[in-house]
Amino acid sequence: MRHTAYHALLRISSLTLALVLLFESGLISPLTQDLSHQAGRHVASVIGINAAIQPTELNTLTAQLTERERALTEREIAVGLKEQGDDSSDISTYILSVLLFILLVLIILNYALDYVRNKKVQYEQTA
Numbered sequence: 001m002r003h004t005a006y007h008a009l010l011r012i013s014s015l016t017l018a019l020v021l022l023f024e025s026g027l028i029s030p031l032t033q034d035l036s037h038q039a040g041r042h043v044a045s046v047i048g049i050n051a052a053i054q055p056t057e058l059n060t061l062t063a064q065l066t067e068r069e070r071a072l073t074e075r076e077i078a079v080g081l082k083e084q085g086d087d088s089s090d091i092s093t094y095i096l097s098v099l100l101f102i103l104l105v106l107i108i109l110n111y112a113l114d115y116v117r118n119k120k121v122q123y124e125q126t127a
Helices: 005-025 030-050 057-079 088-126
Strands: none
Touching: 005 030, 005 088
């Protein structure tokens, strides 16, 4: 079987995706999951800062309501009425798992088809 750039790309991408999945899911350490989650929040906040809106009366009232809701949520967390946590890391873990599975299926399919093609070529050469 020939090892082409396509084979190498499939192997490298699946290995990279597997490592990202381990890092994102927190299987190695819970610290890696927290780090990934905080990095995602930081990127989202940086993007939100760059998208500025001109202040109006409605925007000001909306900002005040949002700040009050945030303060209420923080108080609920402090009292223990509300659990802190997001499911966004779970969703990203599932997406990464599905992508890794697809890549592995492609690799197995690629090697199986190469094997069948090589057997066919060998059979034709001997016949």
